[in-house]
Amino acid sequence: MRSQSLISLSSTIFLIVVSICFSLSSSRNPNILQIHSSLAVENHDSDLLISLDNSFTCGFYGLGENAYYLSIWFTNSKDRTVVWTANPDKPVNGKGSRISLLRNGAFVLTDIDGAIAWETNTTNTNVRRAELLDNGNLVLKDSSGKILWQSFDFPTDTLLPHQQFTKSNKLISRLGRGNYAAGNFIFHYDNDNVLRLMYDGPDISSVYWPNIDVDVFQNLRTNYNSTRIAVLDDMGRFLSSDRLDFTASDFGFGIKRRLTIDYDGNLRLYSLNNATGLWTITWEAVRQMCSVHGICGRNGICVYQPEPKCSCPPGYEMADQSNWNRGCKPWFSRFCSMSQMQVKFVKIQHVDFYGFDSSFSFQSSFESCKNKCLEDCECQAFSYRLTGEGRCYTKAELFNGYKSPNFPGSIFLKLPSTVETSEPIILNGTNYKCNSSESTKTLETSFAYGSRGKKVRWVYLYSFASAIGAIEMLLIVLGWWLLLRKHGLPDMVEEGYRLISSQFRKFTYIELNKATKNFKEELGKGASGNVYKGVLEDERVVAVKKLGDAYQIEEVFWAEVSIIGKINHMNLVRMWGFCSEPSHRLLVYEYVQNLSLDRNLFSENRFLGWQERFEVALGTAKGLAYLHHECLEWVIHCDVKPENILLDGEFKPKISDFGLAKLSQRDSKNSEFSRIRGTKGYMAPEWALNLPITAKVDVYSYGVVILELVKGIRLSNWVVEDGEEHETTELTKFVKVVKRILPSEDLGWIESEVDTRLNGEFSRRQAQKMVEIGILCVEEDRSKRPTMDSIVQALLECEE
Known part of the structure; x- marks a missing residue:
């Protein structure tokens, strides 16, 4: 027993x-791989390292049928967005490949045949484990926890928060969508210690950002920095030792972010929406994509229609129908054997090719510039600018072509006289990202090699198949329509439909005339035109602006559409589309329910509580900061006032009527701006002093608005009515009184200065901060006024 x-x-x-x-x-631990362990590609769905907070995953990421990469990606992003790849140029096989942490401390990626595809430089070290941290950093540690190697030191195309970016680092774009191989665009510290974007292609290398037309200091950078270090923080602010400083439009904690150089050459800051798993662009370096060098290849020209597309100039055709990076090739041979009588020049307005100038001269006549190109065998074109100086540039090569209504000149292509060209020259662009017609062109080309009879039979076959397919699609659509009429549209499908139908698009005048019932209900009048309420066929309520005669100019209109159409911020009124017909220019905006701020703040029949007022101050500041710092540096509102701040259903502010007058009149005299504007009480002193207009004019106007939010009355009663000016001094009086009080720490004065209709129900701390900001904003010396991003930060610090 x-x-x-x-x-x-x-x-x-x-x-x-x-x-x-x-x-x-x-x-x-799911985030740790011990020594002697490995992850196998066959088990790529389960052999994973997952950070403890579940933000990041490391493992084998598959592309195509049999190509795998050792990668790190955002776990909760809808498309599993990759932020780091160990072997971008050398994918491994979908069978037999593995990543192993060896006894000698090396972290090794081997292919199906045992060949090493990638490894760390940690041989003969005391590495004991690999660990994926919550910040997305893959590290190798010794037994004491000391980091001996980290993926943060070897970025690919993405920088994560707290990942230091130094002189030895580069962000290199991917070659294309779904292609992890290294592309042609680079973000790095240049030889002069300044962060730059550069195109590094097979033919040329060319810097395109920051602004290449001005020097380092005019770009608000400095090359006197020996540290060459930058970092992105958790709140969405990027800081660099060369003074590059930008902030996400959704600045604040609790948001997953990434800074990525995309395959189109633009550097963008993204924020992750946890609910949808989708990314939102909250800052981008290049505002006009045609400024990116190399995207259309040799001889190619980037045009806005209104999105950026590539085009070949007269006498040229695409070198590769499937790849715009190969550019355009000429139909003709070179000119050295030709006499001047056999050569002609074709003018393309507002087009230039950046760089490769074989000669340059000031005060040159058109004829002398033309003769200089004629006499030069290598000259392929010349650029002539009518800027009062007669600038002449002869071009030895044609790279980085772009068309812009802002360019004050034209390119004159040197072509054989036998090349036929039409007048006027029209550049018909095709999408450089994804040319939908490329596959068709390729098929037609391949058919052309066969006999005529075979080609005809193929055409009949495809026509028959297309007809059958069209009938089937019609029957399917009809069936769905009947089903949905009977049972109703599911919420998810309906939301998806609305998302698709609400994309930025072109409307016809007939559509908008019908939507507005012949422009029956007028919502308001602005400097650029009248605004009418309308309802589209998809039942969206919109505001339709009929532009006045001054805004009908073709180039001005397209500049506005191509720029403002891309702006998307919760505190700016969204543009849904446009109408461009010979006698009609209209813009279609979202409709905002609760009218403008002035009707809610100064009306006897309406009332705004303190919380709504503070939200208006903060939201308006965020919208202006986006325009000044994250959107387009040269988009200045120039007319910030309560009438142009609309309130949505929850009384959140949306700035309206922004950018148009500034864009259309940006090369004109300042006095013309004063003539366009009606309300002078919100205008900065520099308008009257004829000083250059900067973003600080918006800061001044914002200062008046924020003080009016506190007082609840008009402080800016200097207006133009019936051609006569009437001035009051409420703003001047208020500023003088507050400036005498502000040094005091006693907040008792706030009670007497805040709108009495609030009955004392307001935040003293917020009110004091708003007054302090407003006083700084209305300083006559614009250098003393704060920037909009600093105002946002100050308001966020006292948000309750």
Whole structure:
């Protein structure tokens, strides 16, 4: 009996030990890979390292049928967005490949045949484990926890918060969508210690950002920095030792972000929406994509229609129908054997090719510039600018072509006289990202090699198949329509439909005339035109602006549409589309329910509580900061006032009527701006002093608005009515009074200065901060006024 008890006890102890060992082995930390362990590509769905907060995953990421990369991606992003790749140029096979942490401390990626595709430089070190941290950093640690290697030191195309970016780092774009191989665009510290974007292609290398037409200091950078270091923080602010400083439009904690150089050459800051798993662009370096060098290849020209597209100039055709990076090739041979009589020049207005100037001269006549190109065998074109100086540039090569209504000149292509060209020259662009017609062109080209009879039979075959397919699609659509009429549209499908139908698009005048019932209900009048309420066919309520005669100019209109159409911020009124017909220019905006701020703040029938007023101050500041710092540096509102701040259903502010007058009149004299504007009470002193107009004019106007939010009355009653000016001094009086009080720490004065209709129900701290900001904003010396991003930060610090 005793021996049986001992046997039973031994068995129990053995089972307990085995159970403990099994439990320990099965409960390994999901973010750690111990030495002698590996992850296999066959188990890519389960052999993963996952950060403890579940933000990041590391493992084998598959593309195509059999190509795998060792990558790190955002776990909760809808498309599993990759932020780092170990082997971008050398994918491994979908069978037999694995990543192993070897006894000698090396982290090695091997292919199906055992060949090393990638490894760390940690051989003969005391590495004991690989660990994926909550910030997305894959690290190798020794037994004491010291980091011996980290992926943060070897970025690919993405920078994560707290990942230091130094002189030894580069962000290199991917080659294309779904292609992890290294592309042609680079973000790095240049030789002069300044962060730059550069195109580094097979033919040329060319810097295109920051602004290449001005020097380092005019770009608000400095090359006197020996540290060459930058970092993105958790709140969405990027800081660099060369003074590059930008902030996400959704500045604040609790948001997953990434800074990525995309395959189109633009550097963008993204924020992740946790609910949808989708990304939102909250800052981008290049505002006009045609400024990116190399995107249309040799001889190619980037045009806005209104999105950026590539086009070949007269006498040229695409070198590769499937790849715009190859550019355009000429139909003709070079000119050296031709006489001047056999050569002609074709003018393309507002087009230039950046760089490769074989000669340059000031005060040159058109004829002398033309002759200089004629006499030069290598000259392929010349650029002539009518800027009062007669600038002449002869071009040895044609790279980085772009068309812009802002360019004050034209390119004159040198072509054989036998090349036929039409007048006027029209550049018909095709999408450089994804040319939908490329596959068709390729098929037609391949058919052309066969006999005529075969080609005709193929055409009949495809026509028949297309007809059958069209009938099937019609029947399917009809069936769905009947089903949905009977049962109603599911919420998810309806939301998806609305998302698709609400994209920025072109409307016809007939559509908008019908939507507005012949422009029956007028919502308001602005400097650029009248605004009418309308309802589209998809039941969206919109505001339709009929532009006045001054805004009908083709180039001005397209500049406005191509720029403002891309602006998307919760505190700016969204543009849904436009109408461009010979005698009609209209813009279609979202409709905002609760009218403008002036009707809610100064009306006897309406009332805004303190919380709404503070939200208006903060939201308006965010919208202006986006325009000044994250959107387009040269988009200045120039007419910030309560009438142009609309309130939505929740009384959140949306700035309206922004940018148009500034864009259309940006090269004109300042006095013309004064003539366009009606309300002078919100205008900065520099308008009257004829000083250059900067973003600080918006800061001044915002200062008046924020003080009016506190007082609840008009402080800016200097207006133009019936051609006569009437001035009051409420703003001047208020500023003088507050400036005498502000040094005091006693907040008792706030009670007497805040709108009495609030009955004391307001935040003293917020009110004081708003007054302090407003006083700074209305300083006559614009250098003393704060920037809009600093105002946002100050308001966020006292948000309750």
